[in-house]
Amino acid sequence: MSAPGLPARRCARCEAAFPSVESPERCPYCGNTWLSDTTLSSTGTVVTSTVVRVAPPGTEVPYTLAYADFAPGARLFGRVRGSAPIGATVRLVPAPEPDHYVFEPEEKP
Ligand SMILES: [Zn+2]
Structure with a gap:
């Protein structure tokens, strides 16, 4: 079951489109x-991603950050639950602050 998309402004x-929580006005x-x-x-498509291997104490590594494109016209930056190579499909999942959302790799059929 897919989650509803994130509320946004266009x-x-x-x-350009962007999440309402980031810039409502x-x-x-x-x-x-x-x-x-x-x-x-x-769901969106990963444009680029990187694996973070060094982080401040208390932050679990490694973790993945990515830019991904979502219709209609939003390029979002966020943390990935798992890994997401360029071209991968990711789901946009609401998350608590300060992230607002995370990307979850879409399982292949
Ligand atoms: Zn504009």
């Missing part, structure tokens, strides 16, 4: 305030 000028890309409500797709 810019009427540059058409202003487009972070062009500064426009003419925004509409939308919902990001629940």
Whole structure:
């Protein structure tokens, strides 16, 4: 069962989309305030990722960070539960603050 997509805002000028929690009133890309409500797709495609192997004490390593694209027009940065190579499909899963969301690799059929 797929989770519902993340609530988002979409810019009427540059058409970028971004999570509502990150910038509810202003487009972070062009500064426009003419925004509409939308919902990001629940799955996206990894654009790039990296494995973090050194972190402050108390942080479990290794872990993966990635940029992934979600319709309509959002490129999000976040932590991956597991690993996610470039081109992999990931699910957008709501998470507690400060992350707001994490990426979960989509299981292959
Ligand atoms: Zn914009």
